Amino acid sequence: MTAKTKKQKPFTLKDAFEVEFARREMERRKRDEAERKQQEEDLARATQLQAALDADPEFLHARGLSVDRRRYTVNIDHQDYRIAAYFEAGKASVTLSDKRTPATPGTVAPRKQQTVESVEEALQIMAQFLVDETR
Secondary structure (H helix, E strand, O other): OOOOOOOOOOOOHHHHHHHHHHHHHHHHHHHHHHHHHHHHHHHHHHHHHHHHHHOOHHHHHHOOOEEEEEOOEEEEEOOOEEEEEEEEOOEEEEEEEEOOOOOOOOOOOOOEEEEEOOHHHHHHHHHHHHHHHHO
C-alpha cells in the first residue's frame, strides 16, 4: 500500500488577505470588548461615588450643595464652586472650579486638580476640596 499525497494548493494573495483580515478583525473585537468593559467599570465607579455623596441629603442641604451625575462625571455644585470627579480608564480626575469668576461657565480652568485610583480616594479628595472652600 502506498499513501497518496495530496498536492497542497499554493498560498495566494487572497488567502493571505483573508488571514490578515480575520486577524485584524479579531484584534479589533478584543479592543472593543476591553473598551466596553472599562467603560462599564468607570460608569459603576461614578454611580458608586454618587451614591456615597447622596447618602446624607441633610448635610448637602445645610451647605447649599447639590449632587448630580452625567455619565462618567459626578458633580458637587455650590453657587460659588463646583467639585467634579471624572472617571476614565480606571482612574478619576477630581477638580475644583470657581464659579465666582466673570468668565463664561465651563471655560474656567480648574483651580485644583488631582488624579486618584479609587472611589474612596475620589471621595476623600472631594471632601478636602470642600473643606478648603468652606474655610
